[in-house]
Amino acid sequence: MTHAKTTICIWYDRDAEDAAKFYAATFPDSAVGAVHRAPMETPGNAEGDVMVVEFTICGTPCIGLNGGPIFPQSEAFSIQISTEDQDETDRYWNAIVGNGGAASQCGWCKDKWGVNWQITPRVLTDAVAQGGEVARRAFAAMMPMTKIDVAAIEAAVAGAKAHA
Known part of the structure; x- marks a missing residue:
């Protein structure tokens, strides 16, 4: 290194x-x-x-x-991994949770050593960065999720754009 x-x-x-x-x-x-x-x-x-x-x-x-x-470890520290699509999101989420980890809310999970991870599709971070109604809709769609559903976030963003 x-x-x-x-x-x-x-x-x-x-x-x-x-x-x-x-x-x-x-x-x-x-x-x-x-x-x-x-x-x-x-x-x-x-x-x-x-x-x-x-x-x-x-x-x-x-x-x-x-x-x-x-x-x-605690949720006060986490590692955020930005993903491009649902396949990449699923791959990392499933690797962490499936290797003795645990699912949490809003794209967060914990590995078997207690380290907290945010597996976050770029569509979500881009929507939040836009602010306003787009961010509100994306955030509202994310709140009940464990692993992030990219299609649901994309639908929320599209809905926000249609009503903006």
């Missing part, structure tokens, strides 16, 4: 390496880099345990830190 100016650090209990391998297998432009072992005993690791894993998700540099159960 090149040393980027900014790197996202994600805290894991013990499974940063497994998580990084899953992300690399699931998302394009993703890979596992160096694996660093604890040079000494720490509160979250015994000497020699995998402590830090370098990886990228869709080209974004990250490190996974095995720090133990001190700081659990």
Whole structure:
């Protein structure tokens, strides 16, 4: 991994390496880099345990830190993946939820390590960025969804344009 100016650090209990391998297998432009072992005993690791894993998700540099159960994941941090269509949305959503994860609301899901993801079709973010009635309709269509239904968002956007 090149040393980027900014790197996202994600805290894991013990499974940063497994998580990084899953992300690399699931998302394009993703890979596992160096694996660093604890040079000494720490509160979250015994000497020699995998402590830090370098990886990228869709080209974004990250490190996974095995720090133990001190700081659990929450919805206060999530990774948003922008998708182009329903097939791509389904592929990522199903990979995360189907690998021990859990569905949530409004395009959010959680992987089996507790990391929160937003699998968000571009049609939704584009509609919200337009503002006004288009954004209101798209947002209203999204609110009851778990995984985002691209056709329903497109219909809401079309309806908003027809009435604007």
